Amino acid sequence: MRPYDIILKKRNGGKLTKEEIEYMVMGYVNGEIPDYQIAALLMTIYFKHLDKDERAILTEVMANSGDRIDLTPIKGTKVDKHSTGGVGDKTTLVVAPLVASLGIRVAKMSGRALGHTGGTIDKLESIPGFKTTLSLDKFFENVNNFGIAVVGQTANLAPADKKIYALRDSTATVDEISLISASIMSKKLAGGADAFVLDVKVGSGAFMKTLNDAKELAEAMVGIAKSHNKNAVAVLTDMDEPLGTYVGNSLEVLEAINTLKGNGEPRFVELCLTLSAWMCYLAGKGDIEQCKSLVKDSLESGKALEKFRDLIIAQEGNPKVVDFPEEILPISKNIITFKANKEGYISKIDTEKVGIACNYLGAGRTKKDDNIDHSVGMKILKKHGDSVLKDEPIIQLYVSKNSNIEEALKLLNEAYQISNEKPVISNIIIDVIK
Ligand code: URA
Numbered sequence: 058m059r060p061y062d063i064i065l066k067k068r069n070g071g072k073l074t075k076e077e078i079e080y081m082v083m084g085y086v087n088g089e090i091p092d093y094q095i096a097a098l099l100m101t102i103y104f105k106h107l108d109k110d111e112r113a114i115l116t117e118v119m120a121n122s123g124d125r126i127d128l129t130p131i132k133g134t135k136v137d138k139h140s141t142g143g144v145g146d147k148t149t150l151v152v153a154p155l156v157a158s159l160g161i162r163v164a165k166m167s168g169r170a171l172g173h174t175g176g177t178i179d180k181l182e183s184i185p186g187f188k189t190t191l192s193l194d195k196f197f198e199n200v201n202n203f204g205i206a207v208v209g210q211t212a213n214l215a216p217a218d219k220k221i222y223a224l225r226d227s228t229a230t231v232d233e234i235s236l237i238s239a240s241i242m243s244k245k246l247a248g249g250a251d252a253f254v255l256d257v258k259v260g261s262g263a264f265m266k267t268l269n270d271a272k273e274l275a276e277a278m279v280g281i282a283k284s285h286n287k288n289a290v291a292v293l294t295d296m297d298e299p300l301g302t303y304v305g306n307s308l309e310v311l312e313a314i315n316t317l318k319g320n321g322e323p324r325f326v327e328l329c330l331t332l333s334a335w336m337c338y339l340a341g342k343g344d345i346e347q348c349k350s351l352v353k354d355s356l357e358s359g360k361a362l363e364k365f366r367d368l369i370i371a372q373e374g375n376p377k378v379v380d381f382p383e384e385i386l387p388i389s390k391n392i393i394t395f396k397a398n399k400e401g402y403i404s405k406i407d408t409e410k411v412g413i414a415c416n417y418l419g420a421g422r423t424k425k426d427d428n429i430d431h432s433v434g435m436k437i438l439k440k441h442g443d444s445v446l447k448d449e450p451i452i453q454l455y456v457s458k459n460s461n462i463e464e465a466l467k468l469l470n471e472a473y474q475i476s477n478e479k480p481v482i483s484n485i486i487i488d489v490i491k
Contacts, residue, residue: 060084068105073107073111085220095221102230102235107236120247122216128251134161136252136253137253139241141241142172143408144262144296145309150177150181162205163200164200167207175421177207180306181207183431185385185387188373199372214248222240237264238277245282253288254290254339256291257293260295260297260298275490293488294485298408298437301322303434311383318359330356395451398470406472406474411435411472414465417462418457436452438452
């Protein structure tokens, strides 16, 4: 087998075999095939795509390239949730304890912030003392004893995806649906769950900017799960504005706690309840209507909040954060305001720019090893369709001495459009694909 022939075959529209995909991927991981040949293959896939079988094989090969977590020491059906990434997406902080409070074991491996999107692990690390790295034995012990554990992904989870993703990032081949779906699902399969709820974001703050692309991605991911005999449901959700009220690490933990106390923003609550209900459905708790009512009861009764406290205690965080979040969380006291430059309705928000503006404040990272300032972020006062007067506050920015306030404000000015017409607002839940 020669890399040249495999690239040529795909370039001419051929279908790659398992042996060919394995040869290319593992040859790259082992350093036997150079960057330039894999870059050529990726660009070829960008234009010719992979069919259902090729995607399933690529996913399997990448999942097998490192550790595959065996979750069998944990009893019951293990259901994982994955979001394709957005701005202000603190959903896991609510959904994980909500589902665990119903007796479903939550063994979750989450990611960190990258690009304009945030990461659950960085958010949890804003809770003083909270440990996001546990040994595998401790991880299982916590899930069996408390019903929940949320940790960072192990270093050796799908290493082929890490290496290929870095190359895609530098060769303009990230935004191809076969490659994205195989990349996400390889990590999910390696994580060992039995079933998946996939939150596929659509809109200006998402990877997928159009509904058609998001649907295609959702169908590809559900298809990959099914071809590995795993159940999956994809929920298409709106990301044309930041999710909820806050963006930034400590601020999003504050919002999650407020939501678990019953004081959540309605669209965010609807999203959390919907994703939780589908997780319960996949765990066999009943039909979807029964599951919706189960999760609503758990949120309203405070059981989900108590499960969040269990999670914090189990991972050595300061549990007082649940009762006194504003005192315990590191939240900047320096607040400046971004104001409307004219009167009208908020007609469009370029949410990706809001995410990047938050990074200028210090909340995210542009490179993998950048440090994060947990105390900074934004409170979104005005969202899609809201009316504003000239000079009325739209966003409060929580800043620190290292924040690049000038760049952040410049981006926010570009991100927010105000017009005379009230826009049509999309539902937070757009579609469900099974
Ligand atoms: N997230 C991933 O993990 N992989 C991609 O390719 C895109 C988003």
